[in-house]
Amino acid sequence: MARVHLLATGGTIASRRTDGGLSATTPAAELLTAAGPLPGLEVTVSDLTTVPSFALTEADARALVRAVREQLAGGVDGVVVTHGTDTMEESAFLADLVHDDPRPVVFTGAQRPFDAPAPDGPANLADALRVAADPAARDLGALLAFDGLAFAARGVRKLDTLRSAAFGAPGRGPVLRVAAGAVLPLARPPRPPALPLDLGAALPRVDVVACHQGSDDALLRAAAAAGAAGVVLEALGVGNVPPPVATAAAELVAGGVPVLVCSRVPAGPVAPLYAGGGARLAGDGALFGGDLSPWQGRLLLSAALALDPRDPAGVLAGRL
Numbered sequence: 001m002a003r004v005h006l007l008a009t010g011g012t013i014a015s016r017r018t019d020g021g022l023s024a025t026t027p028a029a030e031l032l033t034a035a036g037p038l039p040g041l042e043v044t045v046s047d048l049t050t051v052p053s054f055a056l057t058e059a060d061a062r063a064l065v066r067a068v069r070e071q072l073a074g075g076v077d078g079v080v081v082t083h084g085t086d087t088m089e090e091s092a093f094l095a096d097l098v099h100d101d102p103r104p105v106v107f108t109g110a111q112r113p114f115d116a117p118a119p120d121g122p123a124n125l126a127d128a129l130r131v132a133a134d135p136a137a138r139d140l141g142a143l144l145a146f147d148g149l150a151f152a153a154r155g156v157r158k159l160d161t162l163r164s165a166a167f168g169a170p171g172r173g174p175v176l177r178v179a180a181g182a183v184l185p186l187a188r189p190p191r192p193p194a195l196p197l198d199l200g201a202a203l204p205r206v207d208v209v210a211c212h213q214g215s216d217d218a219l220l221r222a223a224a225a226a227g228a229a230g231v232v233l234e235a236l237g238v239g240n241v242p243p244p245v246a247t248a249a250a251e252l253v254a255g256g257v258p259v260l261v262c263s264r265v266p267a268g269p270v271a272p273l274y275a276g277g278g279a280r281l282a283g284d285g286a287l288f289g290g291d292l293s294p295w296q297g298r299l300l301l302s303a304a305l306a307l308d309p310r311d312p313a314g315v316l317a318g319r320l
């Protein structure tokens, strides 16, 4: 009998309709009952929070990853986290960054609420529990199981606001498929070693500044003024920014605030290709975030700053 722990945090999977809108009130035990019979699995449950994921704080995310680690220390074969989809890829990525254990940690949720006529949460949860107990999911780090597929946490993104096939990993694809209760292996992407982050301490503030045609330096300078220890630029295309943003980025880097360049485009890497754009940013010392989304890049830069405030680039080497 495989042993899996279900840790619930809220999200649409736990939500019911109220006069004020969807409200995440359903406890883990009820979610598990709705998932139906799971032969061969012994599942324990706990409720960490009952909130939508857009309301989770940085401290909540660290508490969640600490709770996952406590459950693993208790000797289960895997852990499932139910979570809102809005920021699931961020919590899953934080869990993945520190995950130094072969056992799976599987995030899941739903697009339709618990009391919908045809909710998607019960099947997603059943799949996630099977994945968490399956040897094929070992050594893949933190995973996100949704709509019959499981993705590695790194690179996964919410790509549709409402459809049940909400997630994808552009340029990477899923690592597992779940069909009729069977877990089918698809890919085993290499993972960098876990980062020895202290999850008991707040992570350094890193802000994401979005760029658009004609954007100026105001928000980048405001981030620095607000005390950001690092900034992620949600840049255009392959990693270009309007000239005023490049000027301010150079000043931030010169002042000891690292700038990580990611793209607003969902697929493909950033690269210092264009004079006046990415090439200028690279020449001025900005870091390039590979194909990480700005929000996963934000977490990685924050972790790097926590581990080595003087040389976060050294921590990032081999991880982008």
Ligand SMILES: NC(=O)C[C@H](N)C(=O)O
Residues within 6 Å of the ligand: 010, 011, 012, 013, 051, 052, 053, 054, 083, 084, 085, 086, 087, 109, 110, 111, 112
């Ligand atoms: N589908 C969802 O779970 C979205 C919800 N707003 C949340 O992130 O909690």
